[in-house]
Amino acid sequence: MPEKANNGAGLRGQSAGSTALCTVGKSGSGLTYRGYDIHDLAEHARFEEVAYLLLKGKLPNRQELDAYVAELKSLRGLPDALKVVLEQIPADAHPMDVMRTGASMLGNLETEESFAEQQDQSDRMLAAFPSIINYWYRYSHDGVRIETETDDDSIGGHFLHLLHGKPASELHARVMNVSLILYAEHEFNASTFTARVCASTLSDIHSCVTGAIGSLRGPLHGGANEAAMAMIEDWQSPDEAEREILGMLERKEKIMGFGHAIYRESDPRNAIIKQWSRKLSEDVGDNRLYPVSERVEQVMWREKKLFCNADFFHASAYYFMGIPTKLFTPIFVCSRLTGWCAHVFEQRANNRIIRPSADYTGPDKQPWLPIEQRD
Numbered sequence: 001m002p003e004k005a006n007n008g009a010g011l012r013g014q015s016a017g018s019t020a021l022c023t024v025g026k027s028g029s030g031l032t033y034r035g036y037d038i039h040d041l042a043e044h045a046r047f048e049e050v051a052y053l054l055l056k057g058k059l060p061n062r063q064e065l066d067a068y069v070a071e072l073k074s075l076r077g078l079p080d081a082l083k084v085v086l087e088q089i090p091a092d093a094h095p096m097d098v099m100r101t102g103a104s105m106l107g108n109l110e111t112e113e114s115f116a117e118q119q120d121q122s123d124r125m126l127a128a129f130p131s132i133i134n135y136w137y138r139y140s141h142d143g144v145r146i147e148t149e150t151d152d153d154s155i156g157g158h159f160l161h162l163l164h165g166k167p168a169s170e171l172h173a174r175v176m177n178v179s180l181i182l183y184a185e186h187e188f189n190a191s192t193f194t195a196r197v198c199a200s201t202l203s204d205i206h207s208c209v210t211g212a213i214g215s216l217r218g219p220l221h222g223g224a225n226e227a228a229m230a231m232i233e234d235w236q237s238p239d240e241a242e243r244e245i246l247g248m249l250e251r252k253e254k255i256m257g258f259g260h261a262i263y264r265e266s267d268p269r270n271a272i273i274k275q276w277s278r279k280l281s282e283d284v285g286d287n288r289l290y291p292v293s294e295r296v297e298q299v300m301w302r303e304k305k306l307f308c309n310a311d312f313f314h315a316s317a318y319y320f321m322g323i324p325t326k327l328f329t330p331i332f333v334c335s336r337l338t339g340w341c342a343h344v345f346e347q348r349a350n351n352r353i354i355r356p357s358a359d360y361t362g363p364d365k366q367p368w369l370p371i372e373q374r375d
């Protein structure tokens with residue numbers, strides 16, 4: 001009986017619906033967004049182009065892309081009431097909790113009154129989320145009220161500009177662009193599924209996104225990039241990293257940034273972000289963190305045949321760009337928002353409330369026990 005109860009744990013291997021947005025792990029390790037290979041997108045596209053593809057259904061032509069970028073730029077300002085709320089959140093709050101509150105408060109101030117607004121509401125969140133997290137971060141950590149309306153051409157450049165108070169270098173803006181593309185969409189992962197379940201009740205889009213942020217926060221999902229950084233940051237050499245990893249495996253601890261629910265051979269996003277992490281390590285003259293990360297990758301494959309997922313080399317890449325560890329997962333939010341919203345649209349377009357069954361494992365029917373007779 002216990003075996004039966006465990007059957008299908010985590011809904012693994014079961015189809016929970018259909019999507020035209022993304023394939024994950026088709027023939028081993030592939031990843032496509034609406035049929036476009038992740039390698040092509042990471043090499044040639046702008047994140048805003050990928051957002052357009054996911055949210056509006058096709059790659060934009062030049063005119064459409066220019067108009068979309070200009071529109072997103074115009075939506076970066078935050079309402080005063082939202083700034084007031086962000087200013088109340090303490091500096092030691094987790095930034096993912098700030099994102100969750102920010103998304104929810106925006107939904108109070110700019111409520112989605114009908115599904116006809118879904119595209120506009122998604123664009124607004126896409127433009128405003130980097131402003132929300134950086135407004136809070138700079139206020140709570142540096143005591144400054146930043147101007148969130150910058151003229152940066154890209155969302156990634158805008159994020160770094162707000163964080164560091166100066167425009168990003170070309171290299172950093174490029175890596176942010178690639179990172180946002182890699183994180184944008186991934187089929188029925190836990191946070192996207194959360195968004196779809198919420199959408200299936202015909203709820204509003206801010207509720208779908210707020211719930212998804214909560215699911216992404218955990219270390220088994222998006223929170224793994226922060227957890228990976230916390231693990232590797234103190235290791236001084238590849239040999240020390242190897243000793244520590246072997247100890248963790250011996251103690252049967254989870255190694256964050258490794259393994260995947262769907263991919264069996266590799267995560268195609270890893271090779272891409274790893275290459276950019278190496279470029280950044282050369283740029284900053286690092287001779288510790290990148291070699292440490294590479295050794296961890298080698299040991300995990302040698303010992304367990306476990307490969308790096310998208311999160312592992314994101315840790316070092318973000319670190320080399322001077323991004324504080326606790327902002328890693330909020331960047332994931334700024335990207336995955338596109339996938340979440342596209343899935344909400346898809347769910348709404350062909351909806352049936354998501355309500356699976358459960359295998360009951362509790363006691364048989366019991367007679368009512370008056371309170372005086374209980375142990």
Ligand SMILES: CC(=O)SCCNC(=O)CCNC(=O)[C@H](O)C(C)(C)COP(=O)(O)OP(=O)(O)OC[C@H]1O[C@@H](n2cnc3c(N)ncnc32)[C@H](O)[C@@H]1OP(=O)(O)O
Binds near residue numbers: 253258260261262311
């Ligand atoms: C962007 C993303 O969200 S990617 C995922 C980010 N999450 C992480 O990096 C957290 C670490 N990884 C994990 O916890 C898991 O690999 C998950 C959550 C991603 C997938 O979980 P599952 O689908 O249950 O993993 P899977 O069935 O492949 O596990 C097989 C075995 O490998 C082990 N394993 C899987 N990943 C790891 C890991 N990172 N470290 C150590 N052992 C692991 C499992 O414990 C399991 O062992 P068991 O059979 O003895 O219980």
Ligand SMILES: O=C([O-])CC(=O)C(=O)O
Binds near residue numbers: 189190
């Ligand atoms: O697909 C998953 O389960 C997790 C993942 O890699 C993602 O959401 O990017």
